[in-house]
Amino acid sequence: MTLPDNGLASPQGRLAENITHFARALRRAGLPVGPGRVTDAIRAVAAAGFTEREDFYWTLHAIFVSRPEQRVVFHQCFRLFWRDPQFLEHMMSFMLPQIKGTHEDRRAEVGEKRAAQALLGEARPEPPPLPEGMAEADPQIEMDATATQSAEERLKTLDFEQMSVEEMAEAKRMLARLALPVAPLPSRRLQASALGTRIDPRATIRAALRHGGEVMALHHRKPRIRWPNLVVICDISGSMSQYSRMVLHFLHSVANARGQGRHQGWAKVHGFTFGTRLTNITRHLATRDVDAALRAAGAEAQDWAGGTRIGASLAAFNRDWSRRVLGQGAVVLLITDGLDRDEGSVLAREMERLHLSCRRLIWLNPLLRWEGFVPKATGIRAMLPHVDSFRAGHSIASIEALAAVISDPGDTGEKTRLMRLMSSNKG
Incomplete structure (x- = not known):
């Protein structure tokens, strides 16, 4: 032109x-x-x-x-x-x-x-007229059911990449209200408790000595509880950019939620982003203003919306950060589509090491929004065997579903079905 x-x-x-x-x-x-x-x-x-x-x-x-x-x-x-x-x-x-x-349905x-x-x-443009004779041949027109749904329910199932500016703003407000509760973990250390099931012999004897050696009451102990860390490793490559922004917005609300360590868990929330290199954004999540926090995180992550090197980024995490942040039974959320440029053997090795270093490894993949998803990509096939749960991460509803099962050790998401599919394809 x-x-x-x-x-x-x-x-x-x-x-x-x-x-x-x-x-x-x-x-x-x-x-x-x-x-x-x-x-x-x-x-x-x-x-x-x-x-x-x-x-x-x-x-x-x-x-x-x-x-x-x-x-x-x-x-x-x-x-x-x-x-x-x-x-x-x-x-x-x-x-x-x-x-x-009347016309082809295209998203x-x-x-x-x-x-x-x-x-x-x-x-809003006027609706196009119906084709001539359609009213006589088919007087009942089937309308899209989404028009009758409530705005909030429709927004929950809408893909993050398909949202308008107003819908994105409302989705962020809804994500900020969501919680990600986790059950506390019992430790091997014990603490005094009147309702404990284990007798504390030392405390019982010390109390008896104060009464001339007569045991007046038995003292009990129970296991101490501890809250695990939440570690989020988020892909910010070009194919994941919009999903990553919404997930990080949710992560900020989790990191700054009231009652951390007492009511809904998470001793510490750590955040990492990666495209072609790994970036630690944990300190930015402590900023109370979410826009300022994400702006600072985006400024530090210079590889935003670029290429993807999952294997190399996980290797950097396992080498530099694994021992620092994965103690105390940490839960790891890995957000990526699994489309990697590195060799599958490197990616599989680093995924296995990451899996062995944490209590649970949950993979959120926005590609699961497609019905009939098949793990054909080399990166996905290398990563899938080394996760505990494989779930979708493309909408508010998928984040809500994650919050409901994050403490369920038996939840595998779509992993079992896809692993069975991979086995049948090999056969």
Whole structure:
């Protein structure tokens, strides 16, 4: 596509005005765009020229995109705003209730729904007319049942990547209200207790000596309880970026929940992120403001939305952090899609070592949102045998399900079924 070359030079040109409207759409879609960037964008386009669509795209991209995770939303907004009629028609379809049988059911790609909402605003197009003769042949139209569900229940099952800006904000508020309770662990150490089942001979004799050697009462003991650590190792590569942000938002609420160590457990919450390298973000989770905490964590993790090296990252964790944070019966949450560039043998070895170092290893994989998921990827096949539980991690409902079973040693999630499937494929 060739753009006009006189938009800024001509007094009648409206390119500067269009760039301003485009910047407002980006701001509604969640990008931090202010008046300064709008001015810079107009000046940059005037200086760089805009005869080719690709040059125009990358000029605006350089001004408005400051973080890797903003690229997808910018790309979708650019496609929609700068006159892609077919894409516009598809975006408008997201704003309509679906009538089964009238058009192909296609879910929005990453960032598309936010782009559509930002550019279309509150406007809703009129529903398309039914095909001629349809009312006579089939007077009862089957409507999408999701339109009748409550907003909160629908949001719980919605994929994190399919959420609009408002839906993401509401989902974060719902995640902040969730708890991740864990049962305390009995230790071999004992403490005095009137309700204990074990007799404390030393305390009994000491008390008897104060009464001339006569035993007046038996003293008892019971095992002390201890709270385990929660260790979260989160994949922040390009395919996991949106899921990781929502999970880390939930992790922050768990780390700062009231009553830690007394009512809902977790002696300490440790957080690690990895893409091509491992980053410890535990100290940032202590910040009470969730936005400031995640902003600081994102600034420290320089490999956000990049490649993935799960094996090398787990090796770094096992070497540098395993003995420090996995004591006292720690529970490890591993959040990744398992799509790794490292060799399967390295990944399997490091997963086995991690599994042996903790009390429970739970793997959350957003790919389980797809029905009929099959572990075909080499990384997934190498990791699956070394986890205690394999569960989905793509929605609020999946996080709620995790909270219900995290203390259940018998829960395996989808691991048993998939291991059986892997065995049958080998045979």
